[in-house]
Amino acid sequence: MPRLTFWYEFASTYSYLSAMRIEAAAALADVDVTWQPFLLGPIFKAQGWTTSPFNIYPAKGRYMMRDVGRIAAARGLAFLMPEPFPANALKAARLAVVGTLEGWVAPFSKAVFEAEFAQELDIADEAVLRDILTGLGLDAPSLFARSGEPEIKEQLRTATAEAEALGIFGAPTFVTSDRELFWGDDRLELALAHAKQNS
Amino acid sequence: MPRLTFWYEFASTYSYLSAMRIEAAAALADVDVTWQPFLLGPIFKAQGWTTSPFNIYPAKGRYMMRDVGRIAAARGLAFLMPEPFPANALKAARLAVVGTLEGWVAPFSKAVFEAEFAQELDIADEAVLRDILTGLGLDAPSLFARSGEPEIKEQLRTATAEAEALGIFGAPTFVTSDRELFWGDDRLELALAHAKQNS
Numbered sequence: 109m110p111r112l113t114f115w116y117e118f119a120s121t122y123s124y125l126s127a128m129r130i131e132a133a134a135a136l137a138d139v140d141v142t143w144q145p146f147l148l149g150p151i152f153k154a155q156g157w158t159t160s161p162f163n164i165y166p167a168k169g170r171y172m173m174r175d176v177g178r179i180a181a182a183r184g185l186a187f188l189m190p191e192p193f194p195a196n197a198l199k200a201a202r203l204a205v206v207g208t209l210e211g212w213v214a215p216f217s218k219a220v221f222e223a224e225f226a227q228e229l230d231i232a233d234e235a236v237l238r239d240i241l242t243g244l245g246l247d248a249p250s251l252f253a254r255s256g257e258p259e260i261k262e263q264l265r266t267a268t269a270e271a272e273a274l275g276i277f278g279a280p281t282f283v284t285s286d287r288e289l290f291w292g293d294d295r296l297e298l299a300l301a302h303a304k305q306n307s
Numbered sequence: 308m309p310r311l312t313f314w315y316e317f318a319s320t321y322s323y324l325s326a327m328r329i330e331a332a333a334a335l336a337d338v339d340v341t342w343q344p345f346l347l348g349p350i351f352k353a354q355g356w357t358t359s360p361f362n363i364y365p366a367k368g369r370y371m372m373r374d375v376g377r378i379a380a381a382r383g384l385a386f387l388m389p390e391p392f393p394a395n396a397l398k399a400a401r402l403a404v405v406g407t408l409e410g411w412v413a414p415f416s417k418a419v420f421e422a423e424f425a426q427e428l429d430i431a432d433e434a435v436l437r438d439i440l441t442g443l444g445l446d447a448p449s450l451f452a453r454s455g456e457p458e459i460k461e462q463l464r465t466a467t468a469e470a471e472a473l474g475i476f477g478a479p480t481f482v483t484s485d486r487e488l489f490w491g492d493d494r495l496e497l498a499l500a501h502a503k504q505n506s
Contacts, residue, residue, distance in 0.1 A: 167476040
């Protein structure tokens with residue numbers, strides 16, 4: 109079966125758009141998707157940015173809010189901007205790494221994005237993450253403990269380094285098995301088509 | 308009739324993609340398009356950039372070449388990267404301003420983009436621009452003289468200042484009559500749909 113890796117960052121508005129539709133789009137295209145959380149912070153830092161480009165370049169930030177707002181509305185999705193933006197996604201990303209090992213990364217990630225961009229909750233807040241885990245029928249205390257283990261922290265660092273090595277500079281990025289990159293929610297269809305043609 | 312303004316910069320690869328398809332797409336959608344050349348240089352400079360972001364951020368530049376290459380190939384368009392990149396588009400843009408006044412801006416602009424990205428020619432070279440004008444049956448010497456007049460220079464400066472005032476930070480950008488911005492070749496369909504719904 110053709111495969112695609114979905115590289116996403118929880119603080120990313122366009123990653124939210126993709127997370128909410130990639131399962132249906134991939135199923136329709138018969139493509140198998142691997143959810144791969146990573147952190148954009150270290151990659152931005154290597155480019156000399158200490159925050160989101162949407163904060164550094166205000167015109168770009170204002171446009172992003174209109175653009176994502178229009179697309180979300182057309183898809184029947186809520187879209188609100190949480191404070192602070194970008195959220196500190198470290199804890200959520202470590203939990204998601206545990207989810208990749210245990211099989212619940214997709215529903216967890218969608219719930220995190222919804223809390224953040226549909227309910228304006230701060231996903232750096234452990235109470236928010238606990239409610240999400242509990243809502244999925246998962247054992248929050250043991251998963252918080254697990255997500256703080258050196259192995260999990262290291263796995264997230266490795267994923268972020270791998271993203272950079274692949275040439276990823278933003279999120280979402282879809283990567284096919286022949287290492288072609290497709291950046292942005294608006295490239296999902298092209299990525300799925302490429303995955304099918306080159307599997 | 309619904310209207311849309313197509314803001315483009317000759318050095319921009321994604322503007323090339325839009326220039327080659329906007330007439331057909333707009334005709335199909337029954338939308339009237341105004342071609343509006345401007346310069347990104349002053350806008351980039353205001354953001355602290357002295358060259359294209361595709362040069363400042365190499366991963367982004369490499370990706371852009373793959374992305375535009377794939378899209379151009381799918382549309383049956385050639386795509387080559389001219390040296391230097393970005394081209395100095397000042398002379399071409401001033402000529403295009405004359406074209407907006409005289410009615411030949413669209414065929415001229417498409418010919419400039421083709422010379423640049425299909426034939427790898429340097430559009431800063433007056434000989435290249437002269438061949439384009441002559442090829443369109445226009446009188447090159449008188450148009451070069453006209454494009455150097457203070458009124459034309461001022462008109463290009465005004466257009467660029469208007470772009471910045473509209474919140475434009477990249478090209479192509481499509482602007483509807485209710486001042487909604489749509490950035491990027493991949494937003495052309497949304498821009499046309501918005502123009503129709505809000506005319």
